[in-house]
Amino acid sequence: MRLPPASAPAASPSRGPRRRSPLPPMRAPPPPAAAPDSPGRGLKRKLGCIDSATRMGRKKRLESEYELGAEIGQGKFGSVRICRAKVGGDEFACKELPKNGEETVHREVEIMQHLSGHPGVVTLRAVFEDADKFYLVMELCSGGRLLDEIAREGKFSEQRAAIVIKDLMAVLKYCHEMGVVHRDVKPENILLTKAGKVKLADFGLAARVTNGQKMFGVAGSPAYVAPEVLSGSYSEKVDIWGAGVLLHVLLLGSLPFQGGSLDAVFESIKTLELDFSSTPWESISVLGRDLIGRMLNRDVSCRMTADEVLSRSPMGRILHRMPPEGGSC
Numbered sequence: 001m002r003l004p005p006a007s008a009p010a011a012s013p014s015r016g017p018r019r020r021s022p023l024p025p026m027r028a029p030p031p032p033a034a035a036p037d038s039p040g041r042g043l044k045r046k047l048g049c050i051d052s053a054t055r056m057g058r059k060k061r062l063e064s065e066y067e068l069g070a071e072i073g074q075g076k077f078g079s080v081r082i083c084r085a086k087v088g089g090d091e092f093a094c095k096e097l098p099k100n101g102e103e104t105v106h107r108e109v110e111i112m113q114h115l116s117g118h119p120g121v122v123t124l125r126a127v128f129e130d131a132d133k134f135y136l137v138m139e140l141c142s143g144g145r146l147l148d149e150i151a152r153e154g155k156f157s158e159q160r161a162a163i164v165i166k167d168l169m170a171v172l173k174y175c176h177e178m179g180v181v182h183r184d185v186k187p188e189n190i191l192l193t194k195a196g197k198v199k200l201a202d203f204g205l206a207a208r209v210t211n212g213q214k215m216f217g218v219a220g221s222p223a224y225v226a227p228e229v230l231s232g233s234y235s236e237k238v239d240i241w242g243a244g245v246l247l248h249v250l251l252l253g254s255l256p257f258q259g260g261s262l263d264a265v266f267e268s269i270k271t272l273e274l275d276f277s278s279t280p281w282e283s284i285s286v287l288g289r290d291l292i293g294r295m296l297n298r299d300v301s302c303r304m305t306a307d308e309v310l311s312r313s314p315m316g317r318i319l320h321r322m323p324p325e326g327g328s329c
Contacts, residue, residue: 120171143192167198173306185242244295
């Protein structure tokens with residue numbers, strides 16, 4: 001079963017063809033005002049240890065250090081091209097963004113600086129600008145997008161899906177502990193290394209928050225947006241909902257909430273009850289169904305956190321107790 005993307009993908013630093021989608025992405029509202037970092041958050045920023053190459057406003061030009069190559073991705077907000085370091089010849093991804101979205105670019109760069117150092121976050125190597133564009137030089141994830149892997153393979157085994165979700169939850173836990181909400185978790189924004197490890201990318205819709213701070217305004221991609229985003233204020237648990245939709249896609253090869261129009265998709269997100277006793281679920285274990293139900297709980301107070309998914313959920317049993325690939329349950 002081939003899965004079409006739920007929304008137009010933002011440009012991501014990965015190889016492979018881009019796929020068009022039927023529903024438009026939703027633009028981010030102004031982010032919550034950035035509050036001073038709470039203890040334990042943003043330590044790297046506080047210590048002034050940010051790589052000077054990633055600072056905004058530098059006079060150095062891209063062509064002084066890199067050679068631009070072929071375009072490898074195109075999204076609503078910009079394009080991505082291969083670039084090669086003039087010294088050493090290493091390949092990277094260069095995300096080109098027009099200056100008419102300067103506030104969004106500044107926020108994306110600041111958040112990537114803030115999160116730098118985690119192995120599950122795409123590494124920002126350098127930032128350049130000229131009169132018309134910003135250029136974000138990032139690590140090149142040669143494994144491509146998770147979306148393209150899903151399109152090639154259809155459904156994942158529960159064990160493989162659990163590995164993906166475990167990696168994703170680890171990086172989301174880190175983001176949330178650092179006061180960052182991604183707000184656009186979907187397979188287009190999850191990249192893979194050559195070894196198949198998950199890298200979270202595209203922080204253009206992300207927001208910085210402090211403990212307990214709520215966000216307002218619709219932001220995200222239609223099929224992955226949480227119901228509370230559509231009805232009012234929301235928290236970092238919107239990322240868990242998005243990951244729950246992704247888990248559904250990995251296990252069943254389809255989106256849980258669908259419709260012929262944007263309004264129909266949103267209505268489905270707000271009202272559709274998943275029927276875990278229906279035929280499509282017969283091949284999914286009770287543990288798998290339970291985990292999706294907990295991640296897609298409309299009661300935000302009962303929806304799991306990233307830490308709970310990692311430490312107290314059935315996912316660990318799916319990952320560690322299932323038979324090897326090709327075995328039977």
